Amino acid sequence: AQSVTQLDSQVPVFEEAPVELRCNYSSSVSVYLFWYVQYPNQGLQLLLKYLSGSTLVKGINGFEAEFNKSQTSFHLRKPSVHISDTAEYFCAVRFTSGTYKYIFGTGTRLKVLA
Amino acid sequence: DGGITQSPKYLFRKEGQNVTLSCEQNLNHDAMYWYRQDPGQGLRLIYYSQIVNDFQKGDIAEGYSVSREKKESFPLTVTSAQKNPTAFYLCASSILRQDTLTGELFFGEGSRLTVL
Numbered sequence: 129a130q131s132v133t134q135l136d137s138q139v140p141v142f143e144e145a146p147v148e149l150r151c152n153y154s155s156s157v158s159v160y161l162f163w164y165v166q167y168p169n170q171g172l173q174l175l176l177k178y179l180s181g182s183t184l185v186k187g188i189n190g191f192e193a194e195f196n197k198s199q200t201s202f203h204l205r206k207p208s209v210h211i212s213d214t215a216e217y218f219c220a221v222r223f224t225s226g227t228y229k230y231i232f233g234t235g236t237r238l239k240v241l242a
Numbered sequence: 243d244g245g246i247t248q249s250p251k252y253l254f255r256k257e258g259q260n261v262t263l264s265c266e267q268n269l270n271h272d273a274m275y276w277y278r279q280d281p282g283q284g285l286r287l288i289y290y291s292q293i294v295n296d297f298q299k300g301d302i303a304e305g306y307s308v309s310r311e312k313k314e315s316f317p318l319t320v321t322s323a324q325k326n327p328t329a330f331y332l333c334a335s336s337i338l339r340q341d342t343l344t345g346e347l348f349f350g351e352g353s354r355l356t357v358l
Binding site for chain 1: 246248273275277282283284285286287290292300330332334336338345346347348349350351352354
């Protein structure tokens with residue numbers, strides 16, 4: 129069965145330090161990959177996506193992610209975080225054909241400390 | 243501006259009552275989705291619809307019902323059969339055209355339902 133795993137439920141990091149949020153997926157078919165951010169009591173906003181092409185994807189707010197097909201991973205990185213990056217981050221996959229279902233990970237709460 | 247509008251933002255319900263959450267989009271998207279969000283569990287799919295007058299059950303459809311009479315609207319009814327309805331509900335939409343391939347979901351701001 130297809131699944132998305134975000135191993136870290138919470139990640140504390142000091143301001144201006146780098147951060148990596150991990151995402152691994154399990155799928156027997158090709159997928160599209162997404163990272164979303166959610167601020168408290170709000171909907172989700174797209175940070176970046178991988179559909180095809182270059183495996184290094186750049187998104188908004190200085191975030192980037194790298195698709196690694198052999199390791200079935202799509203880790204999110206930022207070289208220097210700000211207090212305003214404190215939020216919950218979700219990794220998601222969608223199959224490239226057939227059903228248009230999206231599968232989400234359980235989320236990683238990023239807390240940036242001053 | 244195009245987007246997805248969910249209402250109400252906050253809703254309180256007594257046990258045994260049905261409640262309907264509204265979701266309207268003006269993005270001209272074909273597909274619409276309802277997700278439930280609980281702390282530590284991520285987003286779980288309740289129902290989705292790819293075309294008017296058609297919809298499919300997601301992973302946790304029991305106790306919920308939907309309709310898709312118009313492309314722009316996808317209301318969700320939380321019935322009294324839903325045993326634990328207190329949650330944050332998110333509506334989303336996406337394009338289905340293969341030549342567009344934008345792929346992502348667009349989300350509303352959510353509706354928080356509390357059962358008293």
